[in-house]
Structures are given as C-alpha cells and as structure tokens.
Amino acid sequence: MSTFTTARRLRADFTGPVHLPGDAGYEKLRGTPFAPIDPRPALVAEATGAEDVRAAVLAARDAGLRPAVQATGHGTRAACDGGLLLRTSRMAGVLVDPHRRLARVGPGTRWGRVLTAAAPFGLAGLSGSHTDVGVTGYTLGGGLGWLSRAYGFAADSLLRAQVVTADGRLVTASPDAHPDLFWALRGGGGNFGVVTALEFRLYPVDRVFAGTACYPIERAAEVAARYRDWIGGAPDELGTALELTSMPDTPETHPSVRGRRVLRLKAMYTGSAGQARRLLRPLVRAAGPALAEDFRTLPYAEAEMGGTAPGQVDLLRELPDAAVEAIVRAAGTDGGPAVEIRHWAGAMGRPGPGAGPAGPRAARLSVIADRPVPDLAAALRPYGGGAFLNFLHDPARTADAYSGADLRRLAAVKRRYDPDNVFGLGHNIPPAPAAAARTAG
Numbered sequence: 001m002s003t004f005t006t007a008r009r010l011r012a013d014f015t016g017p018v019h020l021p022g023d024a025g026y027e028k029l030r031g032t033p034f035a036p037i038d039p040r041p042a043l044v045a046e047a048t049g050a051e052d053v054r055a056a057v058l059a060a061r062d063a064g065l066r067p068a069v070q071a072t073g074h075g076t077r078a079a080c081d082g083g084l085l086l087r088t089s090r091m092a093g094v095l096v097d098p099h100r101r102l103a104r105v106g107p108g109t110r111w112g113r114v115l116t117a118a119a120p121f122g123l124a125g126l127s128g129s130h131t132d133v134g135v136t137g138y139t140l141g142g143g144l145g146w147l148s149r150a151y152g153f154a155a156d157s158l159l160r161a162q163v164v165t166a167d168g169r170l171v172t173a174s175p176d177a178h179p180d181l182f183w184a185l186r187g188g189g190g191n192f193g194v195v196t197a198l199e200f201r202l203y204p205v206d207r208v209f210a211g212t213a214c215y216p217i218e219r220a221a222e223v224a225a226r227y228r229d230w231i232g233g234a235p236d237e238l239g240t241a242l243e244l245t246s247m248p249d250t251p252e253t254h255p256s257v258r259g260r261r262v263l264r265l266k267a268m269y270t271g272s273a274g275q276a277r278r279l280l281r282p283l284v285r286a287a288g289p290a291l292a293e294d295f296r297t298l299p300y301a302e303a304e305m306g307g308t309a310p311g312q313v314d315l316l317r318e319l320p321d322a323a324v325e326a327i328v329r330a331a332g333t334d335g336g337p338a339v340e341i342r343h344w345a346g347a348m349g350r351p352g353p354g355a356g357p358a359g360p361r362a363a364r365l366s367v368i369a370d371r372p373v374p375d376l377a378a379a380l381r382p383y384g385g386g387a388f389l390n391f392l393h394d395p396a397r398t399a400d401a402y403s404g405a406d407l408r409r410l411a412a413v414k415r416r417y418d419p420d421n422v423f424g425l426g427h428n429i430p431p432a433p434a435a436a437a438r439t440a441g
C-alpha cells in the first residue's frame with residue numbers, strides 16, 4: 001500500500017490531522033528537540049483519542065510501516081524513517097482524584113500540567129528534573145525524580161494503563177487485568193503497545209525545602225568523600241546531589257559564582273526547613289562558607305533544580321576514594337565536563353510485591369557527565385554497572401537496563417503482546433522465541 005493510500009485511509013478513519021512530506025505540519029511535527037535525530041517518517045498522524053491510536057496502529061500494520069510514538073520527543077532514541085509517526089501531544093489532559101490521591105492522564109501530558117492540577121489539593125506526582133518531560137515516556141522508562149528516594153520510581157506508582165496493543169486491541173492493564181502487561185509497562189518502555197491513558201498515585205507533598213549551595217571547586221574532593229559517608233545516614237525524605245560544574249556567565253547568575261567553576265550541592269527535603277538544615281549540617285560544615293545559596297521552602301511544583309544532561313551515566317554501588325579522585329580529575333577544572341553525583345537508593349531499592357522491572361534497584365549513586373568521558377567511565381566501571389532506561393541514549397544497550405531474569409520475562413511478555421515486534425524502534429526488547437516465552441511467561 002502506498003503512503004498516499006495509507007494517508008487516505010487514515011484520514012477516513014482518523015479524527016486528528018494526518019501530515020505528509022511537504023505539508024507544513026509534517027515539518028513542524030516530525031522532529032525531536034535533539035539535533036542528532038532528524039527523522040523522515042512516511043507520514044505523521046496526530047491522535048486525538050484511543051480510537052485514533054487504534055486506527056493508526058492498524059493502518060501502519062496493513063501498510064507495512066513501522067509505527068513510532070512521540071509525545072514530546074524528549075526520549076526519542078531512533079529516527080522513524082519511512083514509518084508512521086504517531087504524535088500524542090493532542091491527547092494531553094489530567095484528572096485529579098484528591099480523595100483517592102491519584103491522577104489520570106492522557107499520553108501527551110507533560111509533568112508541568114500534572115503538578116499544576118495536583119498542587120491545589122496539596123498533592124504531587126513523582127516528576128523528574130524538568131516539568132517539560134512527558135509523563136508517559138518518563139513513567140514507562142522508570143521515572144527517577146527528587147521524591148523517588150521517598151516514594152520509589154514513578155513506574156512503581158502506576159496503578160493502571162490503557163493500551164492499544166500491536167493487534168489493535170484496546171486493553172486495560174492493572175494488577176487484576178493483563179497483569180503480565182502491567183508488570184512490563186512499569187519499566188519496559190514503549191515496547192508493548194501505545195498507551196492511551198495512565199493512572200498513577202499522587203503523594204501528600206505540598207511545599208518542600210529545596211535549592212542549591214555553591215562552594216569553591218577546590219573543595220570538591222573533600223566534600224565528595226564526605227558526601228559518600230554522609231548519605232549512609234540520610235533519610236528517604238531527603239534527595240541530594242553534588243555537581244561539579246561551570247555556572248553560566250549571565251546576569252541572572254549570582255555575581256559571586258557567575259562564569260565560575262563550582263561545586264554545587266542540590267537538595268530537596270519534604271519536611272521542615274529546620275530539620276533539613278540540621279540534616280545537611282555535617283555536609284555543609286565540611287564544605288565551608290558557601291559562595292551562594294538559595295535554599296528555601298517553596299511549592300514542589302516550583303522547585304525545578306535542573307539536572308546534568310546525561311551524556312554518560314554510571315550507576316554505582318559504592319564510591320571509594322579512587323572513584324572520587326577520578327571524578328575530580330575529570331571535572332575539577334575549568335573546561336571540564338559537568339559531572340553530577342546523585343544519591344539513589346531509599347524506596348527505589350525496596351520494591352513492593354510484584355513491582356515492575358524499573359531500575360536498577362541496587363544502584364546507590366549515579367555519576368552523570370554531560371558528555372562522554374572515557375577515562376572516567378573506565379575508572380568507575382569496577383564500582384557499578386547496569387543502566388537506567390530513561391538515561392540511556394544508545395538503543396544497542398537496552399538490555400543493560402535489566403537483570404537477566406527481568407529481561408527474559410520482558411521478552412516473554414513482548415512475545416505475547418507484540419510477537420512481530422511492531423513496536424521495535426528505539427529501546428527494543430525483541431520477543432522471546434515461542435518455547436522460551438512459555439517457560440518465562
């Protein structure tokens with residue numbers, strides 16, 4: 001079937017707009033916010049509801065076009081060249097149930113919208129470092145935020161999902177219905193179908209104590225070693241990171257750190273300011289006088305502290321002196337990469353019964369550099385391993401995000417719901433061979 005015929009069929013079955021190469025909408029919607037990917041899909045279809053999603057999946061299959069789903073493009077890892085790009089950004093919406101403390105969202109919803117809707121009820125969802133990120137891709141890939149030490153990965157808070165599967169069925173996955181699919185969705189990414197709605201828990205988080213403090217970069221080695229020891233006693237309600245970075249040379253930056261290489265402490269605490277300052281005191285004392293500090297109590301929705309863009313991510317079980325030295329060697333001087341050491345663990349490491357494959361659960365810390373630093377990766381390798389799907393750019397490394405047992409189970413679920421690997425772009429988990437699926441499923 002030609003692209004033109006597919007487009008004509010879709011236009012008949014589809015409520016949303018369908019764009020072909022040459023259309024203004026096609027140029028606007030085919031891309032991602034990231035330059036390295038420049039997709040040239042055969043057509044772009046903007047879904048307005050679950051029926052549109054069904055129509056697109058079936059039309060793509062009949063035409064032999066590979067479908068790809070995109071809400072924001074923030075997590076798109078492979079170009080949908082020659083395929084059918086299904087945009088879900090028109091399916092954005094949030095319903096908050098304050099009594100049951102849950103939210104139901106459309107697949108095109110960004111975190112900012114959820115936080116705005118939940119805040120009047122004193123509730124929050126487990127968003128990440130930027131409110132611009134899509135809830136669906138973020139949650140399917142695990143979802144690590146500043147509240148994750150207290151409440152786990154966002155995937156752990158998923159309650160149910162409505163999904164269009166590869167054969168065009170609209171199913172609801174929950175602990176009671178399609179439980180294997182429900183398990184796989186909580187960390188297995190976009191492999192199992194197109195999500196058309198998500199329902200997840202909200203938490204009683206209203207105002208938080210949050211912010212950053214900057215110190216001279218020369219303090220980095222000593223403070224990082226202290227941090228490593230100090231996190232052992234940090235409560236789950238306290239999320240922290242240390243970043244070695246260059247501050248922007250802009251008028252908005254505090255004059256004492258403007259354009260300067262610094263060590264930056266980031267923290268968010270869901271309790272009182274007084275208690276937060278007491279908890280942070282040993283670390284702050286070790287760091288010495290701050291060059292600038294903006295810790296304060298503010299609404300959770302406004303506490304965007306940013307994150308180091310993951311150019312290279314190492315997940316560590318421990319941070320021995322040799323690892324600290326390697327980090328400071330790589331990032332302790334002007335012109336070096338920005339490197340963030342972040343505390344994980346807490347509730348992320350204590351999954352409830354039946355929890356999904358989000359993870360890795362055993363990581364105690366992450367070290368994220370904003371660009372590849374091969375020497376640093378080599379120095380950190382003995383102390384960790386694995387990968388976190390949401391921070392993984394290379395689709396060839398998808399398997400690294402899972403334990404062997406989880407990967408086998410994911411492949412078995414994939415075989416059941418997408419045996420032809422229709423949803424095979426990006427971070428793909430190929431279906432298990434039939435015999436293996438019977439054993440693992």
Ligand SMILES: Cc1cc2nc3c(=O)[nH]c(=O)nc-3n(C[C@H](O)[C@H](O)[C@H](O)COP(=O)(O)OP(=O)(O)OC[C@H]3O[C@@H](n4cnc5c(N)ncnc54)[C@H](O)[C@@H]3O)c2cc1C
Pocket residue numbers: 069070071072073074075076077088107127128129130132133134135136137138139140141142143144145189190191193194195196307390391426
């Ligand atoms: C600035 C920035 C900050 C970030 N911060 C964090 C963070 O703090 N914590 C964290 O965990 N991650 C973080 N991420 C990573 C982010 O969670 C992933 O990139 C995620 O995939 C983005 O989802 P999206 O829907 O916005 O992106 P999209 O590119 O729209 O989607 C990404 C992928 O998700 C899947 N997907 C999306 N929608 C659907 C659907 N309806 N059905 C099935 N599959 C779907 C598809 O596989 C798709 O390729 C960050 C990313 C950026 C760019």
